[in-house]
Amino acid sequence: MGERGDFLSWKEVELIAELSGCPPPTHPALCFQDGSLDKYRSISGLCNNRQNPLWGAANTALVRWLPADYEDGEKEPKGWNHGRLYNGFQLPPVWEVSKQIMKSTSKWKDESYSQLLVEWGQYIDHDITFTPQSISRRAFVTGQDCLSTCENTDSCFPIQSHDVLEGGKSCMPFYRSSPSCFASFGSNIKEVLQRQQMNAITSFIDASAVYGHTPELQRSLRNLSGADGRMAVNNRFQDPKGRPYLPFVPITPSACFQDHHGERVECFSAGDSRVNEALALTSLHTLWIREHNRIAEILKGLNGHWSTETLYQETRKIIGALHQIITMRDYVPKIIGPEAFDHYIGPYGGYDPSVNPSASNVFPTAAFRFGHATISTTLRRLNESFQEHEHFPSLRVHNTFFSPWRLVKEGGLEPILRGLVGTAATAVTSDQLIAEELTEKLLVLDAPQKMDLAALNLQRGRDHALPGYNDWRAFCGLKLIKSQDDLQDVVRDTRVAEKILRMYKHPDNIDVWLGGVAEDLLPGSRNGPLFSCLIGKQMKVLRDGDRFWWETQFTKLQRSELLKSSLSRIICDNSDLDQVPLDAFKLGEYPADFRSCDTIPSMSLEAWREETSTALELCGSPAKTDSREFILSSTSGKLVALSVACVLAFELNDSAKNLCKEMDEVIDLHKALLPTFYGVTT
Numbered sequence: 165m166g167e168r169g170d171f172l173s174w175k176e177v178e179l180i181a182e183l184s185g186c187p188p189p190t191h192p193a194l195c196f197q198d199g200s201l202d203k204y205r206s207i208s209g210l211c212n213n214r215q216n217p218l219w220g221a222a223n224t225a226l227v228r229w230l231p232a233d234y235e236d237g238e239k240e241p242k243g244w245n246h247g248r249l250y251n252g253f254q255l256p257p258v259w260e261v262s263k264q265i266m267k268s269t270s271k272w273k274d275e276s277y278s279q280l281l282v283e284w285g286q287y288i289d290h291d292i293t294f295t296p297q298s299i300s301r302r303a304f305v306t307g308q309d310c311l312s313t314c315e316n317t318d319s320c321f322p323i324q325s326h327d328v329l330e331g332g333k334s335c336m337p338f339y340r341s342s343p344s345c346f347a348s349f350g351s352n353i354k355e356v357l358q359r360q361q362m363n364a365i366t367s368f369i370d371a372s373a374v375y376g377h378t379p380e381l382q383r384s385l386r387n388l389s390g391a392d393g394r395m396a397v398n399n400r401f402q403d404p405k406g407r408p409y410l411p412f413v414p415i416t417p418s419a420c421f422q423d424h425h426g427e428r429v430e431c432f433s434a435g436d437s438r439v440n441e442a443l444a445l446t447s448l449h450t451l452w453i454r455e456h457n458r459i460a461e462i463l464k465g466l467n468g469h470w471s472t473e474t475l476y477q478e479t480r481k482i483i484g485a486l487h488q489i490i491t492m493r494d495y496v497p498k499i500i501g502p503e504a505f506d507h508y509i510g511p512y513g514g515y516d517p518s519v520n521p522s523a524s525n526v527f528p529t530a531a532f533r534f535g536h537a538t539i540s541t542t543l544r545r546l547n548e549s550f551q552e553h554e555h556f557p558s559l560r561v562h563n564t565f566f567s568p569w570r571l572v573k574e575g576g577l578e579p580i581l582r583g584l585v586g587t588a589a590t591a592v593t594s595d596q597l598i599a600e601e602l603t604e605k606l607l608v609l610d611a612p613q614k615m616d617l618a619a620l621n622l623q624r625g626r627d628h629a630l631p632g633y634n635d636w637r638a639f640c641g642l643k644l645i646k647s648q649d650d651l652q653d654v655v656r657d658t659r660v661a662e663k664i665l666r667m668y669k670h671p672d673n674i675d676v677w678l679g680g681v682a683e684d685l686l687p688g689s690r691n692g693p694l695f696s697c698l699i700g701k702q703m704k705v706l707r708d709g710d711r712f713w714w715e716t717q718f719t720k721l722q723r724s725e726l727l728k729s730s731l732s733r734i735i736c737d738n739s740d741l742d743q744v745p746l747d748a749f750k751l752g753e754y755p756a757d758f759r760s761c762d763t764i765p766s767m768s769l770e771a772w773r774e775e776t777s778t779a780l781e782l783c784g785s786p787a788k789t790d791s792r793e794f795i796l797s798s799t800s801g802k803l804v805a806l807s808v809a810c811v812l813a814f815e816l817n818d819s820a821k822n823l824c825k826e827m828d829e830v831i832d833l834h835k836a837l838l839p840t841f842y843g844v845t846t
Contacts (some may be wrong), residue, residue: 204477205484205712207375207382209366212521212711219520219709220367222377225344225360226295226525229701230639232358232629239359241340242626244316253669258622259325259336261678265663266618267603268596271541273588274751277690279544280584281498281749283444284731285535288491290436290445291373292706293528294364297339311337321627323619336615340627360525361628365436367523368710369491371484374452376435384414385435386476393460393475395453401429403576405740408457410434410450420566429569443543443564444584447577454738456483459769466773478772482726485714488707490731494749496703499534500696501689508700512707512715521709524702526636529628530677531698533621534691537592537681541601544583545575550754553579561601578740585735585748592690594655594682625677633679633694634672640697645671645679654692656684725767736761 195201195211205212209221218224235244243255298319310320314335322335344362365377374395376382387394397408410432412418418431420440431440434449460479463470470478497505544558552558556574564570571577590599598618606615634644645651651661651671660682668674676694683692691699707713718726732748735741743758745751752758 204481205368205370207372207379208377209368209370209372212368213517213709214711215517216520220522222366222372223345223362223364224522226293226363226528227520227522228360229524229526230631230635232360232525233631233635234358234629238357239343241321242629244321250673251670253673255626255673256667257324257326258619258626258675259323259616261622261667261675262598262603262616262618264667265660265678265682266597267600268598269600271596271599272591272593274538274591274690275588276751277498277589277749278585278745278751279444279540279587279589280731281495281690282535282538282540282589283448283584284490284495284749285499285532285538286442286445287373287448288369288487288495289528289532289535290438291369291371291487292365292367293523293532294436294438295361295528296342296364298342310339321623323616323623336619338620338623338627341624359629361529363523363528367521367706368712369484369488369706370710370712371435371452371480371487373434373436373439373449374456374483375480381435385411385433391472392464393470393472393477393479394457397453397457398432400427401572403740407454407576407738409572410439410446410453420568423569423573426573429572431566432568440566440568442561443559443567443570443580446568446571447580447584450571450577451734451738452483455486455734456480458737459483462769463772466769469776470774481717482772484712485717485726486729486734488714489726489729492703492707493727494730494747496699498688498749499690500700501686501691504686504689504693504696504700508697509704509707512713515711515713515716516708517711519705519709521705523706524698525628526630526676526698527702529630530621530625530680531695531702533677534592534681534695534699536602536617536621537597538590538690539599539602540587540590541599543580544587545579546582546586547579548582550582550586558583561599562606576740581735581739581741585732585741585744586754588751592681592685594657594660594684597681621677622675625675630676632672633674633676636676636680636698637694640694642693642697645674647671654684655682719771722771725769725771728765728767730764733761733764733766736764737766 195214195217198211201211208223211217212221213219233242234240235242235248242250243258246254248254310322312333313320314322314324314333316322319340321338321340323338324335327334341361344360366372374385376385385396387396396411398411400412401409403409412430413433416430417428420429420431422428432446432449433439434453436449439446439449456479459482460475463478464475467475492509496509500508539561541561542558543561543564545553545556547553553575556579559570571580602617603619604614604616606617606620637644643650645654648661648665651665652658655661655664664674664678664682665671680692680695680698683694685692686696689696714726715723730746730748732744732746735744735748742761743755744761744764745757746759746764
């Protein structure tokens with residue numbers, strides 16, 4: 165098949181799309197027809213790479229760095245067939261692995277970093293990947309709801325237990341991840357025939373958590389009634405200082421939990437649908453919506469001639485750059501360690517169009533889930549003296565799930581933000597992996613019973629047919645685990661090594677997520693060698709394969725200003741905190757290690773001031789209006805849009821008339837040209 169052996173041609177990709185009912189593929193030629201893609205990234209990530217338009221785009225398959233390990237070679241997860249043997253043994257039930265190895269009744273505290281480091285990890289993960297569950301809530305053949313069956317049927321892969329659980333069942337419900345629809349030019353035929361999972365959002369670090377990943381979602385999150393490029397905010401609630409909250413979801417009543425006193429507080433809406441999962445996550449989303457509107461307001465003052473669209477896109481560009489800087493400069497070196505950062509990522513060498521920036525399957529399914537082992541059992545809420553809040557006490561983590569009402573009615577962002585920067589992160593050791601709060605009391609909105617996060621993670625890895633722990637160690641060039649002594653050298657705990665091998669029987673059978681989180685940490689990192697490798701490799705391709713990486717997108721002066729910013733500065737500018745650590749991810753003693761916001765460096769947006777042209781000074785910039793109200797002029801050497809109102813409203817001298825004269829042969833150009841050249845909404 166195909167003109168190039170084992171890879172698909174364009175004709176074959178188009179045929180597959182037609183036969184399967186999938187959307188048609190995007191030919192590279194389309195990426196050269198829209199001039200706006202030279203300056204601003206598309207909201208869907210499409211055409212970031214002009215030759216491979218789907219690389220990194222939303223709703224495309226997670227890439228495979230190693231081949232899938234399905235039991236039937238195509239779609240059956242690992243552990244699907246009860247009698248199937250791996251290296252002569254059955255895989256242990258994931259629930260048993262959780263109970264015997266992963267569950268921890270206590271956790272140590274990290275003396276180096278704040279809890280904000282953990283929360284940023286979850287936030288930026290939601291900016292890079294989202295693997296949706298099967299849209300079918302019932303088995304195709306039997307029609308049974310996946311919540312009620314304990315059988316493996318189509319989209320259902322329930323987690324089996326030897327005990328009788330809530331509802332009298334002996335299993336916990338589990339929906340398989342949705343299969344990916346897309347086959348693209350150059351795809352490996354074997355992978356096309358296998359079930360692949362999708363990334364529903366863009367892979368790029370592009371602030372999609374703020375702006376969304378589809379044109380429809382993007383529009384719904386913007387304030388289109390104004391001319392200032394702002395994001396929409398909540399029209400019912402503000403904090404005591406008048407700062408905005410996120411807007412509510414459009415369909416109400418929503419599923420979020422409620423305070424039983426006073427007004428309802430619906431689920432919030434943001435660029436990522438998981439915004440309401442926990443209060444700390446919601447707080448970070450709120451900071452960024454405020455930061456967008458703060459920057460847009462300043463840019464409007466600096467560049468009064470900018471259109472609404474330009475104000476929005478330039479602000480979005482800055483916000484995306486800040487996401488990249490905070491992640492790559494301040495976050496990643498701390499979680500993989502400086503040596504691994506230098507080895508796997510290294511200095512930036514510029515955009516490389518041969519690098520595929522798409523998220524790999526192992527990254528969201530295993531490696532970046534290391535953070536689940538660092539989730540605290542308590543969300544601390546602190547007062548202005550960074551002591552336990554008098555009115556809003558700290559919360560057990562399960563009481564923070566899907567509860568945006570607590571932000572609105574219990575003190576806003578400030579008690580939570582103080583808790584995040586003023587509390588030590590949770591430490592990870594091989595004998596204390598996942599807090600019992602998360603293995604016994606995890607809340608999921610569409611599940612009627614408490615869930616087990618560790619079991620869910622292990623089952624997800626098997627659902628995606630991820631190769632085993634040893635396969636990934638080989639991929640990273642690490643020593644293979646062949647004996648208990650080898651495993652002890654890696655996890656540094658004899659008892660844990662014994663328990664793992666007692667359950668799995670053979671080192672090659674160990675699930676990659678378990679093996680990765682159990683490894684002893686590298687110096688200066690919060691991961692062992694395997695996950696430091698996988699996270700490092702992923703971050704490198706996200707940087708090098710992004711045509712819009714921040715270091716290629718701004719003037720030298722603008723880049724210098726962007727580097728002055730930090731998450732600490734963003735907290736200062738968008739909350740009531742007036743003292744923060746210089747690096748919000750580092751743990752410090754209050755008040756000795758905290759600094760006044762007046763001394764926290766900030767970027768000057770003066771670097772974005774743009775000199776106006778003579779034409780703009782005379783005529784003003786095009787506004788949102790009917791396309792017949794514009795004329796086109798190429799007097800300046802490049803095509804520009806001028807307002808006909810300028811021509812009609814002023815007595816112009818000869819020079820101005822040459823710039824603003826009505827051009828009959830141009831004004832009748834097709835309306836469709838205007839959005840392409842000027843971003844005008846018709």
